[in-house]
Amino acid sequence: MRSVLICHASDAFDREGLAAWLASFTELAGVVVLDETRAQRRARVRRELRRVGLLRFVDVVAMRVYQRVALAGRDRAWLKQALATLRRRYGPAPDVPQIMAADVNDAKVLTFLRQAKPDLVLARCKQLLKKKLIAVPKLGCFVLHPGICPEYRNAHGCFWALAQRDLDRVGMTLLKVDAGVDTGPVYGYYRYAFDELNESHVVIQYRVVMENLGALATRFAEIAAGSAQPLDTRDRASATWGQPWFTRYLRWQHAAARMAVP
Template identity: 65%
Template sequence: MRTVLMCHAEDAFDREGLAAWLASFSDLAGLVVIEETGTQKQARVRRELQRVGPLRFLDVLAMRFYYRFRLAAADHAWMEASLAGLRARFGEVPAVPELRVSSANAPEVAEFLTGCKPDVMIARSKQLLSKRIFRIPKQGCLVMHPGICPEYRNAHGCFWALAERDLDKVGLTLLRIDTGVDTGPVHGYFTYAFDEANESHIRIQYRMVLENLDALAQRIRDIAAGTAKPLDVTGRPSGVWGQPWLSRYLRWKRAALDKQPVAAAE
């Protein structure tokens, strides 16, 4: 099975950890590394502002500041430890062809993928892929989406399921990319015994991948072999979500703490 990983340059979990994991059970044929420009990041900010409006966007910004100053340091330490564990288990990323681009849909991406001849591409990208790109791998491009689809599509599905107290829908969806936003055929749901009172939403969404690597690897093999059948999601509600809000984060954490059992008095 020949594979390609598409990921962002700043995400070491993907670029180092998942690349080594992918190479452990497949022929990793190449890496597409996205180095976004400031203009692209500003455009994403403008889209979120248009989507939620100026008042709610302040809630989004407040969550960003809160995360940066209250949560990021602990998550960074956890990520470093997790990467060390992945290196110990899978080794270093092998030397493979690498393409660095600012756009996942650049013409050179299509040329690179055609040369790599992948059966499957794992897309860990914030950018939507065009049909011209996602149709190149023989068995398609797969997304490990942090959220249960179709109920929690688009961004931060784990966060919103937690904030909505929809705890049975906190998980990861393995799906094949199509022309919509997380609307492609679903090939599996994965979760773990998350600790919502003590883990951040960012840590939970990364652990959804980390705790299910063996199961994900087997499902990807099945997809590449053409033996995996998509799940039927007919009739289920579909929701498109966005960036986390501080107001909903604080409400979620209060609910999670209230749910914890009280220790018996000695």
């Protein structure tokens, strides 16, 4: 089974750790590394501002500032330790062809994928894939979505499940990409015993991946063998969720602290 990984340049957990993991049970044929431009990041900010309005956008910015000041140091320390664990488990990042791009849908990325001829693509990126790219791998493009779909779509599903106190849906979804936003076939849900008082939602999102790598490898093998069938998600609530809000973070932490009191 040939695979290609798509990830962001700044994410060593994916670029090194998950690349080595993929190479442990597939033939990793290449890595697409996304290095976004400032213009792309500004465009994402403008989209969020239009989506939520000025007042709520201040709430989003406050969460970003708090995360950078109060949480980012611990998150980086955890990620460094996690990457060291992955290196011990799977070895260093494999020496395979790579391509750098700002846009995952760039024509050169499409050419790279067609030349690599992957059976599956694992997309660990914030950008949406267009139909031409989705159609390249024989088995499809897959994402390890943070949160349980379809209830928690978009990139911050774990945060919103925690904020909603929907603790049974704090986890990860193995999702096959289609033309929508996290609306494709679901091939599995994965969880672990998270500690919401001592683990940030960022750590939870990464750790749920790390704790389930063995099960995910087995599932991909079943997909390749044709024995895995998507789960039935019809008649379930479906919602997209945006960036985390500081006010909801404070409410989540207060509720979590109250639950911890004997």
